[in-house]
Amino acid sequence: MSCDQPRxxxxxxxxxxxxxxxxxxxxxxxxxxxxxxxNASVIRPLPSYDDQNFYVDSSEGGEYVLxxxxxxxxxxxxxxxxxxxxxxxxxxxxxxxxxxxxxLTGELMSLKEFDCGFGKQKYLVRLLTYLPGTTIAxxxxxxxxxxxxxxxxxxxxxxxxxxxxxxxSCLQREGFIWSxxxxxxxxxxxxxxxxNPAHKIIKAVLxxxxxxxxxxxxxxxxxINHGDLNDHNLLMEPDGPSKYKMSGILDFxxxxxxxxxxxxxxxxxxxxxxxxxxxxxxGPVLAGWESVFRLNEAERDCLYLLVLCRFCQSLVLARYTxxxxxxxxxxxxxxxxxxxxxxxxxxxLGKEEVERIWFQSDAQFRQSAVIDSNQS
Numbered sequence: 001m002s003c004d005q006p007r008x009x010x011x012x013x014x015x016x017x018x019x020x021x022x023x024x025x026x027x028x029x030x031x032x033x034x035x036x037x038x039n040a041s042v043i044r045p046l047p048s049y050d051d052q053n054f055y056v057d058s059s060e061g062g063e064y065v066l067x068x069x070x071x072x073x074x075x076x077x078x079x080x081x082x083x084x085x086x087x088x089x090x091x092x093x094x095x096x097x098x099x100x101x102x103x104l105t106g107e108l109m110s111l112k113e114f115d116c117g118f119g120k121q122k123y124l125v126r127l128l129t130y131l132p133g134t135t136i137a138x139x140x141x142x143x144x145x146x147x148x149x150x151x152x153x154x155x156x157x158x159x160x161x162x163x164x165x166x167x168x169s170c171l172q173r174e175g176f177i178w179s180x181x182x183x184x185x186x187x188x189x190x191x192x193x194x195x196n197p198a199h200k201i202i203k204a205v206l207x208x209x210x211x212x213x214x215x216x217x218x219x220x221x222x223x224i225n226h227g228d229l230n231d232h233n234l235l236m237e238p239d240g241p242s243k244y245k246m247s248g249i250l251d252f253x254x255x256x257x258x259x260x261x262x263x264x265x266x267x268x269x270x271x272x273x274x275x276x277x278x279x280x281x282x283g284p285v286l287a288g289w290e291s292v293f294r295l296n297e298a299e300r301d302c303l304y305l306l307v308l309c310r311f312c313q314s315l316v317l318a319r320y321t322x323x324x325x326x327x328x329x330x331x332x333x334x335x336x337x338x339x340x341x342x343x344x345x346x347x348x349l350g351k352e353e354v355e356r357i358w359f360q361s362d363a364q365f366r367q368s369a370v371i372d373s374n375q376s
Contacts, residue, residue: 019072020325021052021123022116028054028066035103035110036127038062047232049321051253055130063130064101073253074111074124079170083252084108084126086163086224090249093159095152096235097249098128131248133235141275143284145236145244147365150288152246153229153267157260158293160224171224173256177317178227180262181217183209183309192319198340201347202312209309212302219298220259227254229263230270230335261299264289265306269314272307273335278342279354282307283361290362303358304351311343 023031025043032040042057052068069080090097100108110125139145177185186206193199228251235248268285272278286303289295295303318336322328346354 133247146284147288154292282358287365
């Protein structure tokens with residue numbers, strides 16, 4: 001197999017609206033029946049950025065998620081196989097990741113042709129296990145939950161380091177626009193922020209990435225990143241009267257080779273989005289992370305700026321995608337609505353003050369964990 005990028009789309013590429021699938025209820029029913037031999041009693045659309053997802057309840061008693069990949073990503077079958085393999089690998093190693101169900105002919109993925117209004121195109125189809133729980137976006141974001149998020153993120157990246165696959169090099173994904181390694185590529189999309197109060201801040205953050213992060217990249221520890229641990233991709237379940245445990249990790253479409261510090265920065269940024277006390281999110285997430293994987297000096301020094309970089313990615317790319325998919329604006333701008341406020345606030349406080357808040361909270365959490373451990 002080859003992991004070549006689609007030849008007809010230059011890198012870095014933004015997905016055009018005609019690449020997003022738009023299957024009807026009847027098409028989904030037919031796919032479920034023909035590929036998996038199941039009769040769907042309930043089909044409900046689920047939100048998605050580039051793909052199309054459906055909740056499926058079958059008459060046979062099982063609950064599933066049908067995931068239809070966009071036609072652009074569907075051209076890279078090897079990468080999709082690798083993502084599916086990664087999900088299964090994490091599940092086998094004790095993390096609550098979705099797994100793909102085989103078709104009647106034993107395949108974990110199927111490439112099917114549909115006409116979604118732009119002529120016939122091929123889309124990769126997978127039926128995934130439906131995981132119980134509530135998204136963190138709908139759960140009270142306590143420090144304990146944030147700690148669990150950090151701990152899980154570090155555990156996930158640590159486990160993926162052990163994964164072997166003949167096509168693992170496909171995760172290098174040079175020019176992948178959502179990787180924090182691709183921050184300089186945002187410059188070509190900055191025009192969409194003209195007139196926005198955050199334009200100057202974003203421009204300054206991109207400049208600081210070049211001068212402060214790039215020189216330290218060689219000091220960051222490498223790994224494979226999930227890359228999108230946002231509050232809608234993590235599920236929680238009650239674990240006793242006042243605690244929660246992680247019950248699901250969703251959407252591996254942004255996986256790529258990167259660095260441990262990238263995953264942490266992305267996790268902190270997304271946990272800030274809906275939190276009523278966003279500035280204090282970093283400490284508990286960092287404490288959970290460092291209970292598994294301690295940062296080195298270079299990683300610690302770049303954490304604040306990398307969180308800002310993820311906010312910049314989210315704001316710029318969401319605004320750009322809206323120009324391509326105006327009909328999907330409400331979903332695309334979900335993060336951007338509050339992300340703009342958080343970016344401005346973090347920039348206003350400055351690196352020294354934000355680091356003081358995060359690192360002091362991190363130390364307190366870890367000290368508390370030591371005390372609890374000694375008492376037990």
